Amino acid sequence: MGSAAAPFFLDDEAGGQRMCVLHRPRTESVAGAIVHVHPFAEEMNKSRRMAALQARAFADAGHAVLLCDLHGCGDSSGDFGDATWDDWLADVVRAAAWMRARFDAPLTLWGLRAGCLVAAEAATRHALPCDLLFWQPMTAGKIALQQHLRLHVAKEMLDGQAGGGTQRLRERLSRGEPVEIAGYSLNPALAAGLEQATLQPSTTGRSTWLEVSTRDDGALLPASTTLIERWKTAGHRVVERVVKGPPFWSATEIEEAPELIAATTDLVCREPVADCIA
Known part of the structure; x- marks a missing residue:
């Protein structure tokens, strides 16, 4: 066809x-x-x-x-x-x-x-x-968000940095700050909607x-x-x-x-x- x-x-x-x-x-x-x-x-x-x-x-x-x-x-x-x-x-x-x-x-x-x-x-x-x-x-959605945040934590560990884990990233998002992860800037409004889904x-x-x-x-x-x-x-x-x-x-x-x-x-x-x- x-x-x-x-x-x-x-x-x-x-x-x-x-x-x-x-x-x-x-x-x-x-x-x-x-x-x-x-x-x-x-x-x-x-x-x-x-x-x-x-x-x-x-x-x-x-x-x-x-x-x-x-x-x-x-x-x-x-x-x-x-x-x-x-x-x-x-x-x-x-x-x-x-x-x-x-x-x-x-x-x-x-x-x-x-x-x-x-x-x-x-x-x-x-x-x-x-x-x-x-x-x-x-x-x-909280699973998807957690997996995405862990990419940032993994990079910090490879770079020899102690960044406070995913909790620190969540705190930044809750304050309305975007977070850069694996080349993607994550909008707090997108993260909030994803986590609640x-x-x-x-x-x-x-x-x-x-x-x-x-x-x-x-x-x-x-x-x-x-x-x-x-x-x-x-x-x-x-x-x-x-x-x-x-x-x-x-x-x-x-x-x-x-x-x-x-x-x-x-x-x-x-x-x-x-x-x-x-």
């Missing part, structure tokens, strides 16, 4: 622009509209190839996919240090509205790592009727949860299992799967996880929702 990819800039209300790439099938009908929400900081760059490969696979299966750099990220306007959590939520809502205005098809927000938190909160806070697709989701299921559709693992047991992470069981008990529609693959978002070299792409395409494009209800 083949698919087409078109880059463009999506304007915001303040005169800024978000770099976007639209992947769409070459057929007239579109089975679904998918918005990708990339992960945090350097994980976004490590994941670009996987996001593009999955977007092409979705388009070949009849779905339109929008890859969008959030405010201050990639080729979008603004600096990373200027971005806030609310800015990122607004970007997701804007991208979703753009897709819904052009495609009469069910909406899915597809997040990766901390991007899952952004997608889930945007859907909940703004009552977006959509499915949620999670790739290796972080269950709480918790992963939520879709309230209007299905949540699809995929993880990659280098192990052979096919087991979800323990925290994932606990949260998914809680969601299912509460009556939410959830389907989960673990596939073999590398942690491409943090690998030294750019890596691919073809089994993840195959499983995601199968679950989103071919598996009936009724078969995924607990």
Whole structure:
């Protein structure tokens, strides 16, 4: 069948622009509209190839996919240090509205790592009727923030400095001071929003949860299992799967996880929702 990819800039209300790439099938009908929400900081760059490969696979299966750099990220306007959590939520809502205005098809927000938190909160806070697709989701923003702060602490240790650990960085953020970490200036407003974020299921559709693992047991992470069981008990529609693959978002070299792409395409494009209800 083949698919087409078109880059463009999506304007915001303040005169800024978000770099976007639209992947769409070459057929007239579109089975679904998918918005990708990339992960945090350097994980976004490590994941670009996987996001593009999955977007092409979705388009070949009849779905339109929008890859969008959030405010201050990639080729979008603004600096990373200027971005806030609310800015990122607004970007997701804007991208979703753009897709819904052009495609009469069910909406899915597809997040990766901390991007899952952004997608889930945007859907909940703004009552977006959509499915949620999670790739290796972080269950709480405080975990993502702590991991990011530890990068700074690790650098200090390598440099022979005793900087007071992550607590000192948190104190600076609480005073409204930005913190420079691994080449990214972290805005206190972004850090605060991230730390308060918790992963939520879709309230209007299905949540699809995929993880990659280098192990052979096919087991979800323990925290994932606990949260998914809680969601299912509460009556939410959830389907989960673990596939073999590398942690491409943090690998030294750019890596691919073809089994993840195959499983995601199968679950989103071919598996009936009724078969995924607990």
